[in-house]
Amino acid sequence: MTSPILPTYARAEVEFEKGEGLWLEARDGKRYLDLGSGIGVNSLGHAHPHLVAALAEQADKLWHVSNLFRIPSAERLAQRLVDASFADTVFFTNSGAEALEAAIKTARKHHAVNGHPERFRIITFEGAFHGRTLATIAAGGQQKYLDGFGPKVDGFDQVPFGDWDALAAAITPETGALLIEPVQGEGGIRPVPPADLRRLRQIADDNGLLLLLDEVQCGTGRTGKLFAHEWAGIQPDIVAIAKGIGGGFPLGAMLATAEAAKGMTLGTHGTTFGGNPLATTVGNAVLDVILAPGFLEDVQRRAGLLRQRLAELKDSHPDVIEEVRGEGLMLGLKLRVPNGDFVKRALDHQLVLIAAGDNVVRLLPALTIDENEIATAFDGLDAVAASFKAQDVAEQA
Numbered sequence: 001m002t003s004p005i006l007p008t009y010a011r012a013e014v015e016f017e018k019g020e021g022l023w024l025e026a027r028d029g030k031r032y033l034d035l036g037s038g039i040g041v042n043s044l045g046h047a048h049p050h051l052v053a054a055l056a057e058q059a060d061k062l063w064h065v066s067n068l069f070r071i072p073s074a075e076r077l078a079q080r081l082v083d084a085s086f087a088d089t090v091f092f093t094n095s096g097a098e099a100l101e102a103a104i105k106t107a108r109k110h111h112a113v114n115g116h117p118e119r120f121r122i123i124t125f126e127g128a129f130h131g132r133t134l135a136t137i138a139a140g141g142q143q144k145y146l147d148g149f150g151p152k153v154d155g156f157d158q159v160p161f162g163d164w165d166a167l168a169a170a171i172t173p174e175t176g177a178l179l180i181e182p183v184q185g186e187g188g189i190r191p192v193p194p195a196d197l198r199r200l201r202q203i204a205d206d207n208g209l210l211l212l213l214d215e216v217q218c219g220t221g222r223t224g225k226l227f228a229h230e231w232a233g234i235q236p237d238i239v240a241i242a243k244g245i246g247g248g249f250p251l252g253a254m255l256a257t258a259e260a261a262k263g264m265t266l267g268t269h270g271t272t273f274g275g276n277p278l279a280t281t282v283g284n285a286v287l288d289v290i291l292a293p294g295f296l297e298d299v300q301r302r303a304g305l306l307r308q309r310l311a312e313l314k315d316s317h318p319d320v321i322e323e324v325r326g327e328g329l330m331l332g333l334k335l336r337v338p339n340g341d342f343v344k345r346a347l348d349h350q351l352v353l354i355a356a357g358d359n360v361v362r363l364l365p366a367l368t369i370d371e372n373e374i375a376t377a378f379d380g381l382d383a384v385a386a387s388f389k390a391q392d393v394a395e396q397a
């Protein structure tokens with residue numbers, strides 16, 4: 001089917017018309033269990049009543065004013081993020097890439113106002129994904145996203161994930177920061193062990209570097225803590241979030257310490273839409289749910305159940321599933337069969353999954369997934385795995 005939309009995505013021929021909780025309904029009336037949540041975006045499921053009410057009420061009052069005026073919902077959301085984190089200050093954006101751009105600019109400006117404008121380089125890690133703007137494709141370093149788009153934005157040096165010697169060798173007098181996802185998402189659901197995050201913090205301190213974390217996918221409750229880095233007990237300097245914080249409404253943010261953000265003074269950065277009343281009202285509604293007492297503990301409990309079922313699945317289909325990985329409700333199945341094929345067959349079984357790098361399929365269900373939905377997910381995945389007959393597995397290997 002042809003479409004007037006720029007063909008940069010291979011889209012499945014399914015048209016979803018409505019959603020409720022973990023369930024999506026297609027135009028033909030078929031119901032699908034959504035284990036992808038729009039790539040970790042619908043953090044509280046579809047049409048969560050509290051989010052719908054907050055959005056509808058705000059829509060009746062005021063959609064947008066510019067950042068030339070005070071926006072109470074934005075100030076409130078920023079204060080709540082500050083109160084719940086390492087940060088002193090927040091800059092709102094509409095997307096993850098813009099939150100990363102803000103983080104990169106803030107890090108460079110920090111060193112510039114400290115008298116070291118030469119310290120603009122940032123070390124990133126292989127398998128990273130930080131967005132699709134010119135700077136963030138350079139930060140992510142993946143050739144397939146850089147090809148044909150002209151000179152790579154300067155200032156990013158990439159080292160292999162977990163190679164400490166390479167990291168030490170990459171730090172030069174021009175290095176100003178380290179940037180890493182506490183759990184790599186697009187790269188294949190690869191968590192950075194907490195001890196390694198602590199070691200990165202130490203290396204940053206020893207070398208006068210800022211530690212930037214990309215929590216666009218792993219933040220906002222996804223791992224069972226508000227921020228994934230909390231599992232390591234570290235204090236980063238700057239964190240980018242997006243995806244889950246808007247619950248489906250485009251919203252991102254850069255969180256920073258006052259020290260890291262000291263160069264970001266009047267007029268140094270801006271955005272037309274970022275932090276507008278509609279977006280930040282929804283962001284507050286998302287936090288109402290996620291920060292309610294016991295919610296994140298429930299996420300941890302649900303994550304434990306789902307992970308246990310996935311481990312069972314791996315045990316019963318060792319020729320299809322090689323490994324279960326991830327943190328909280330950010331889980332991946334590393335496959336022995338092509339992940340794209342697995343995702344396609346899952347859709348035929350009315351399960352929505354998302355492929356990731358390293359031949360992984362991702363499960364990023366709404367944080368509200370219940371035991372029945374976990375059981376449905378297990379049965380569906382079991383059927384999908386079983387559909388790969390021994391013969392297919394042998395052929396595809």
Ligand SMILES: *Cc1c(COP(=O)(O)O)cnc(C)c1O
Binds near residue numbers: 129216
């Ligand atoms: C999705 C993602 C981004 C980019 O976010 P956009 O909203 O698509 O710009 C950046 N970093 C990570 C880790 C992501 O998962």
